[in-house]
Amino acid sequence: MFSAAIFDMDGLLIDSERTIMNTWIDVSRELGTPIRPVDYVEIIGRSLPECHAMLAEMLGSRPIFQEALTRVRRTLQSPTNPPVYPLKPGVKALLDALVQTAIPCAVASSSSRYEIASRLSRVGVLDVFDAIAGGDEVARGKPDPAVYALAASRLGKAPSQCLAFEDSENGVLAAHRAGISVVAVPDLKRPPDEIMGLSFTTLDNLDRAIDHVPAWFEMGALAA
The missing domain is CATH 1.10.150 (DNA polymerase; domain 1)
Structure with a gap:
């Protein structure tokens, strides 16, 4: 798909x-x-x-x-002892599965490009991503779709070809408004039911996404 x-x-x-x-x-x-x-x-x-x-x-x-x-x-932002934010459950395995299936990946975050690169490099996954789109590169933040549109553009993909993964209400709305199907994985605050209803599916954590990779991305892998 x-x-x-x-x-x-x-x-x-x-x-x-x-x-x-x-x-x-x-x-x-x-x-x-x-x-x-x-x-x-x-x-x-x-x-x-x-x-x-x-x-x-x-x-x-x-x-x-x-x-x-x-x-x-x-x-x-201590220059001598910056915090290392750990990867959430399932992230490394899911990214590995996407790489093995030749699926290009991007980040679309409200954080700045600098913070994205800094935080992901500290946990060893920055090189997995083919494109980055930061909140400092768009005029309006989520729930505006701009950062997702920018990420899809940098991947050279149409929105309909992309599947987004989001934890927040504004993130789900941003992806949806960009025309991108979105998997909701709530973190600190579960989006309201009407927002969750906009999602392609809902998961408790990214561990649950790994088994779906062949079905969700099989055609994308053939086209890659």
């Missing part, structure tokens, strides 16, 4: 969302303006400018947000 795969990154390929969320929550408590987890999860899957605007509102002012951002970056 499909001849290319496009993956979200944070919360889908790597287990980064929890660490990032907990860092923001810890810093917000230090500053006396605690962010609740139920509020934080609303930013998941959005572009960086949108995330910052929402966090500034949660923290009560732009100056408090700027101080929080400085502290968060100090923790998460």
Whole structure:
């Protein structure tokens, strides 16, 4: 059915969302303006400018947000001891199966190209991907379809030839609006039922996708 795969990154390929969320929550408590987890999860899957605007509102002012951002970056972007976000269950095996079937793969993430390359290189899978599309390369973040359209274009594929893998509501919407079928694999926040209904299928984790590779991508492999 499909001849290319496009993956979200944070919360889908790597287990980064929890660490990032907990860092923001810890810093917000230090500053006396605690962010609740139920509020934080609303930013998941959005572009960086949108995330910052929402966090500034949660923290009560732009100056408090700027101080929080400085502290968060100090923790998460340490040049001497950067965090290594581990691969989520099933990722390595699924990517190996796609490589063996000659299926080109891309990343379409709200994170910047630099963060995508940095985070995926630390866990040894960056070279698997034939293309990267970052949130800093498009005018609007997810749920706008631009980043998925860009990823498909860089693979040289039509949207209908691609199968996306997403964990967030905004990600599912972005892929769907780009005309790309999407497998929903929820992480911190399960999308509403009406959003899940837009997906090609829903899985608990990417381990469950491995057995489907021959059926989902067989024709794509023949065309590759």
